[in-house]
Amino acid sequence: MTPLLSVQGITKRYGAHIGCADVSFDLYPGEVMGIVGESGSGKSTLLNCMAGHLTPDAGQVVFDTRTDGPRDTITMSEPERRMLGRTDWAFVHQHARDGLRMGVSAGGNVGERLMAVGERHYGDIRAKATDWLGRVEIDASRVDDRPTTFSGGMQQRLQIARNLVTGPRLVFMDEPTGGLDVSVQARLLDLLRGLVRDMGLSAIIVTHDLAVVRLLADRLMVMKSGRVVEAGLTDQVLDDPQHAYSQLLVSSVLQV
Amino acid sequence: MTDQAYNFAYLDEQTKRMIRRAILKGLAIPGYQVPFASREMPMPYGWGTGGVQVSAAVLTPEDTFKVIDQGADDTTNAVSIRTFFQRTAGVATTTSTSDATVIQTRHRIPEEALSEGQILVYQVPIPEPLRFLEPRESETRKMHSLEEYGLMHVKLYEDISRHGHIATSYAYPVKVEGRYVMDPSPIPKFDNPKLGDMAAIQLFGAGREQRIYALPPYTQVVSLDFEDHPFEASKADHPCGMCGATDSYLDELIIDDAGGRMFVCSDTDYCEARQAAGHKGKDAA
Numbered sequence: 001m002t003p004l005l006s007v008q009g010i011t012k013r014y015g016a017h018i019g020c021a022d023v024s025f026d027l028y029p030g031e032v033m034g035i036v037g038e039s040g041s042g043k044s045t046l047l048n049c050m051a052g053h054l055t056p057d058a059g060q061v062v063f064d065t066r067t068d069g070p071r072d073t074i075t076m077s078e079p080e081r082r083m084l085g086r087t088d089w090a091f092v093h094q095h096a097r098d099g100l101r102m103g104v105s106a107g108g109n110v111g112e113r114l115m116a117v118g119e120r121h122y123g124d125i126r127a128k129a130t131d132w133l134g135r136v137e138i139d140a141s142r143v144d145d146r147p148t149t150f151s152g153g154m155q156q157r158l159q160i161a162r163n164l165v166t167g168p169r170l171v172f173m174d175e176p177t178g179g180l181d182v183s184v185q186a187r188l189l190d191l192l193r194g195l196v197r198d199m200g201l202s203a204i205i206v207t208h209d210l211a212v213v214r215l216l217a218d219r220l221m222v223m224k225s226g227r228v229v230e231a232g233l234t235d236q237v238l239d240d241p242q243h244a245y246s247q248l249l250v251s252s253v254l255q256v
Numbered sequence: 257m258t259d260q261a262y263n264f265a266y267l268d269e270q271t272k273r274m275i276r277r278a279i280l281k282g283l284a285i286p287g288y289q290v291p292f293a294s295r296e297m298p299m300p301y302g303w304g305t306g307g308v309q310v311s312a313a314v315l316t317p318e319d320t321f322k323v324i325d326q327g328a329d330d331t332t333n334a335v336s337i338r339t340f341f342q343r344t345a346g347v348a349t350t351t352s353t354s355d356a357t358v359i360q361t362r363h364r365i366p367e368e369a370l371s372e373g374q375i376l377v378y379q380v381p382i383p384e385p386l387r388f389l390e391p392r393e394s395e396t397r398k399m400h401s402l403e404e405y406g407l408m409h410v411k412l413y414e415d416i417s418r419h420g421h422i423a424t425s426y427a428y429p430v431k432v433e434g435r436y437v438m439d440p441s442p443i444p445k446f447d448n449p450k451l452g453d454m455a456a457i458q459l460f461g462a463g464r465e466q467r468i469y470a471l472p473p474y475t476q477v478v479s480l481d482f483e484d485h486p487f488e489a490s491k492a493d494h495p496c497g498m499c500g501a502t503d504s505y506l507d508e509l510i511i512d513d514a515g516g517r518m519f520v521c522s523d524t525d526y527c528e529a530r531q532a533a534g535h536k537g538k539d540a541a
Contacts, residue, residue: 082402082404105418108410115407117406120481122482126417144418
């Protein structure tokens with residue numbers, strides 16, 4: 001089986017500082033990978049390198065494209081990479097405001113990716129947008145409202161709908177539940193879990209919240225100071241952490 | 257009478273050369289916005305400094321010059337620019353569309369079809385069609401270069417979802433030769449179909465934004481739309497009150513305090529020519 005995404009030796013330095021160093025892993029279709037670690041451990045740098053937002057100093061990010069098979073996305077041309085970003089990839093930002101157009105209605109936000117790949121039938125675009133609002137539990141009557149009138153949780157769900165509407169195969173998520181209160185988090189996680197399972201999505205989720213990876217991720221990587229210190233099945237890493245830092249991370253979760 | 261204190265057509269020869277280079281590049285890449293070193297002109301930004309510089313660069317002493325503002329030859333802006341080139345270039349001026357070789361315009365395309373050998377110069381306030389959707393110039397340039405124009409349709413989508421139809425009625429975005437999306441300057445969308453396949457050269461100058469773009473003769477220009485909401489060139493549904501024309505773009509005038517209105521051609525030359533030929537509208541004295 002060809003991995004959907006094969007990351008080899010990704011290294012990104014900020015001057016003398018290390019963003020992330022020598023990270024390698026394979027992600028198979030339908031698999032959800034969690035990346036955990038404390039602030040500054042290089043999680044987001046790694047995610048941005050993989051998603052093409054940052055150019056790594058070394059390494060390869062090989063993506064199994066629909067048409068040409070495995071291609072290194074770092075060396076492919078910018079138009080091709082941006083096309084991937086609109087079709088097969090999706091990126092869910094921590095802050096919904098970074099991923100949404102706040103001046104455009106919810107329907108327009110969801111429809112933008114469709115129009116970007118060439119849909120030119122208003123009725124179809126609107127029907128798909130309304131359908132997707134329903135799938136992320138936003139009332140269809142809100143389709144013409146701007147995201148500024150939405151609550152934080154709704155904005156995050158709208159961002160997810162906007163990203164998934166073109167049926168991507170790989171979703172990058174950067175702290176998707178950050179800044180939401182716990183009950184809203186729980187609903188969002190429930191929703192994400194359903195979507196990931198139903199659509200057979202592969203996902204890479206960066207978070208510092210161990211509950212999120214426990215619920216969503218099949219596999220887990222623990223990062224510290226830009227390096228992967230431990231990797232394995234989620235339950236295995238969380239229930240039986242081997243590395244000292246993983247043990248610290250797991251033991252610092254508050255029990256209520 | 258040329259004012260001897262100025263070079264022909266006000267600008268110095270080096271500047272005109274620089275502008276001509278930008279114009280030629282614009283003609284070579286239809287719809288592409290060519291940056292140029294816009295000069296200070298003796299008029300405020302927004303009054304047509306871009307159009308005036310383009311006109312100055314293309315004018316020759318043998319040209320006949322016409323200026324229209326919202327279709328009219330006799331409004332302040334049109335009169336002052338016409339006088340400007342009368343003084344600084346000494347060119348012949350006219351109000352007749354067919355007699356002119358260079359026509360500078362603001363917000364309209366003349367009703368009368370233009371012919372080969374004529375040049376139409378537009379004054380452009382904001383040359384970037386994506387500006388109000390994407391504020392970053394670095395990003396809009398990238399979108400143009402990579403042909404990522406989905407965002408333009410988001411604007412039209414928003415129009416339909418809010419108003420039930422595409423409510424953009426002027427500066428309606430067009431796609432040139434299947435490549436660049438272009439702002440046609442704030443002409444009414446009624447004029448959009450005339451942009452394409454026109455015999456005359458069309459030049460667009462934006463002074464404040466320092467951009468020149470162009471459409472060579474017989475260029476394909478398509479107004480953007482949706483399959484189920486096709487582009488429609490709209491105008492007021494009346495005949496002209498003065499000349500009775502039913503095919504021209506109309507201005508609505510309030511004529512008394514009791515809500516009385518009349519509709520007249522915005523193209524004054526077209527209207528006068530029709531009246532001279534004996535056509536009469538219902539409001540004609």
